[in-house]
Amino acid sequence: MFSALRRWRRRRQADRMSVSAAQWEQVEQSLPFLAWRPAEDRPMLRRMALEFLAEKQVHGARGLAISDEMLLSIALQACLPVLHIGLDAYADWVGIVVYPGDFVIPRSIVDDAGVTHEYHDEVLGEAWEGGPVLLSWFDGNDAPAGINVVIHEFAHKLDMGNGEVxxxxxxxxxxxxxxxxxxxxxxxxxxxxxxxxxxxxxxxxxxxxxxxxxxxxxxxxxxxxxxxxxxxxxxxxxxxxxxxxxxxxxxxxxxxxxx
The missing domain is CATH 3.40.390.10 (Collagenase (Catalytic Domain))
Incomplete structure (x- = not known):
């Protein structure tokens, strides 16, 4: 019952969103691996991206302003893995935090002797079980080559679907x-x-x-x-x-x- 209500609300919110064809194309051109997808995938992916944004909350960290283009880019990449699985695979959390470039997460580990060691881990992204996805955002040529932070972190979210990462x-x-x-x-x-x-x-x-x-x-x-x-x-x-x-x-x- 609650799943059906959530889907209805998600669809209703997405129906109220308006994105021009030019805006979609601009964002998709920045994601070249979408260019050779089957033609029938494009409208499905766009619709799913809107429904994704209807129920997720995206916030910028360190003063990063989140533009519409950034929202659409994150949503398209996040939805690509679940295009034929369904958005319910992402149903147990709502938050996405976007950092301008890489960021540092304080961590601590306990060694075999019981001693706690604290350190700072520089990362590009992180997915928290039951919590938000943290993503780094790079402009233009600053992006690390050969790495897709969004797909990587959302794959971790799917990995959490069986209770273990x-x-x-x-x-x-x-x-x-x-x-x-x-x-x-x-x-x-x-x-x-x-x-x-x-x-x-x-x-x-x-x-x-x-x-x-x-x-x-x-x-x-x-x-x-x-x-x-x-x-x-x-x-x-x-x-x-x-x-x-x-x-x-x-x-x-x-x-x-x-x-």
Whole structure:
């Protein structure tokens, strides 16, 4: 009952929003991986982006003013992974905080001797379980190459769907967890080995930090450089294709990355 009411309110709010075709196109041109998506995806993605903005609260940190273009860009990227899953995958939180560039989060860890160590961690984004998504925003050429902060952090939100941030999101009934593990675990082990050996990997080496980061980095590649991911780890690509219910490698131009 409450889910149905939430969806109704979300649709009603989105109906009241007005975005011109020129404004959509301007934002989409800044996200080149949207250009080769199937034509039928565009109106679906735009509509979902409006419904996303209808129920999320986006705030700028450190005096950052949030423009309409920024809102649309974040919404389009956040909705791309759930285009065929549904916005209810993001239903348990509302807040998005956007920082001008990278930012620092104070952390503390307790070592084996019981001693607490405090430090400051410089990050590009962070997703909190049951809480907000923190994102960095860069203008123009200042953006870090080969990294999609929005898709990465929203992949973490999906990962949290099963209660743990472990690289295993809540899978649909037709996806056996054993098949997911059979694809991801050997790929993660191989990737960690390659990174540890000092290889200059085409995929972001940050994926070797933890299985959850591997899932998030592979999700970035799935949407931005799918042919590259399919060439590097075809079994991972196949599982992500089933999970996201999309096959972006089938549409990426052959001049793109990978076979």
């Amino acid at each position: 472990d690289g295993y999101p809540a899978l649909p009934a037709d996806m056996p967890p054993a098949a997911w593990a059979a694809a991801f675990k050997p790929a993660y082990d191989d990737f960690c080995r390659r990174v540890d050996d000092g290889e200059d990997t085409a995929l972001d080496p940050y994926g070797a930090e933890h299985p959850s980061e591997f899932f998030a980095v592979m999700s970035e590649a799935f949407f931005e450089t799918p042919r590259l991911l399919r060439g590097e780890y075809p079994a991972v690509y196949a599982q992500l294709s089933r999970y996201y219910r999309q096959d972006p490698a089938a549409f990426e131009p052959e001049t793109g990355n990978g076979p």
